[in-house]
Amino acid sequence: MIRTRFAPSPTGYLHVGGLRTALYNYLFARKHQGSFILRIEDTDQQRKVKGAVENLIETLRWAGITPDEGPGYGGELGPYIQSQRLELYARLTQELLDKGHAYRCFCSPERLRNLRHAQSSGNSQTGYDRHCRNLSPSDIRQKMQAGEKFVLRMKVPLEGEIVIDDSVRGRVVFPCSLIDDQVLLKTDGFPTYHLANVIDDHHMQISHVIRGEEWLPSTPKHLLLYRYFGWEAPQFAHLPLLLNPDRSKLSKRQGDVAAEDYRQKGYLAPALVNFLALLGWNPGTEQEIFSLDELIQQFSLDRVGKSGAVFNPEKLDWMNGLYIRNLEFDDYYSLAKPYLPETTDYTEAGMREIARVQQQKISMLSELPQKSLAFFIDLPSYTKAEFSEWFEAEQVPRFLTTLLAEVREFTAFDGALFIEAVKAAGKTSQLRGKPLWMVLRIALTGELHGPEIHSVAAILGKTHCLRRLEKAKAYVENQFDQG
Secondary structure (H helix, E strand, C coil), rough: CEEEEECCCCCCCCCCHHHHHHHHHHHHHHHHCCCCEECCCCCCCCHHCCCCHHHHHHHHHHHHCCCEEEECCCCCCCCCCCHHHHCCCCCCCCHHHHHHEEECCCCCHHHHHHHHHHHHCCCCCCCCCCCCCCHHHHHHHHHHHHHCEEEEECCCCCCCCEEEEEEEEEEEEEHHHHCCCCCECCCCCCCHHHHHHHHHHHCCCCCEEEHHHHHHHHHHHHHHHHHHCCCCCCCCECCCCECCCCCECHHHHHHHHHHHHHHHCCHHHHHHHHHHHCCCCCCCCCCCCCCHHHHHCCCCCCCCCCCCEEECCCHHHHHHHHHHHHHCHHHHHHHHHCCCCCCCCCCCCHHHEEEHHHHCCCCCCCHHHHCCCCCCCCCCCCCCCHHHHHHHCCCCCHHHHHHHHHHCCCCCHHHHHHHHHHHHHHHHCCCCCHHHHHHHHHHHHHCCCCCCHHHHHHHHHHHHHHHHHHHHHHHHHHHHHHC
């Protein structure tokens, strides 16, 4: 049975690269009617962040990536949090010691720092020098009786090579001479990632390890552990890195990297998932928009590329805008409403209309406050330099005066009636075409662009339209007087 896993560390919000890794594991498992497991790798207790586990679980839920087993989901092969599995790690580490595949290292942190400094200064290969690898049993007993702290290291063969048959990268060969004697158990009794990762993958019956390419150099150590324990190794697949547009590694320095950042900005989960799926995987067609079910049907590891995938924010914005435009209005409004200002100026129907006129114009929900600002200000300002070219025409004061007179006479008010009055006032004042509509938009909104003007007028209503037209008229007349 196909069993994949996503095994994040609870050190903060979930990186979009981690979300893509979870997605690929989920798609592969679902494609083959297998199981997808969530495991929390919290062996580095110093880096653990409070609330991070809950955030990881919630982010996966939001994205629609639902584990079959894991914290909060149950399962027969748990516990699925590594800090709850220390007894298993201790027992199996002792087995490695007994078999001669591991040894106690008593080197102090100071000695190791000096060693790294000397190696770096001399342009030598960095790594542990195996100082404690051949200590005699009596030396070991003496140090332990003296209470010296130690870690357990893995004995890597001094010769030969480790070959990885990777589903993405093919055959990769690592000479043993370049592999460090990895620490397996720290002085605090917690295992390192490398040991716990291998033990858990075996005991949770993981068939495929699909993870980022940054773990490829660690894979020879993992394969050695499988060999030392006498276990069959899973199939490995190392995914390409996510890159900034300048092809540097995706990092916080150049923009948002946490899935939570995109969620808060109002990116839709299906859009972000669709976008991430295409960062490294190629469906082999021109299709770019996929539902989750379509991704499951079409995903395959043999179409995952080796080279880094550029995270293009403009492409994500385009895709997210498309998803927003294709939402049923009630679904869109339920997502959009939290982004709109709280106000008593509009009924629920009015708020729905404000959201409606922006649905075709936004690429993320967080754009709503700024794009809808004209509806929530008391009165617009007309002092921007770019407004002057539209207000300086001599027909403008008469147009505004005529339009005000027309609107004041309305006993009923809607967008269509307002536009008829605008056209009539334009004809009377000889203000036509683009200048008419630009003057009107600026007068009502204080902006050069926005929703269709009949929708703006209908949302504002008669009273607010009159107040804004009156202010615009006074401003224009004052400018003419000063001129």
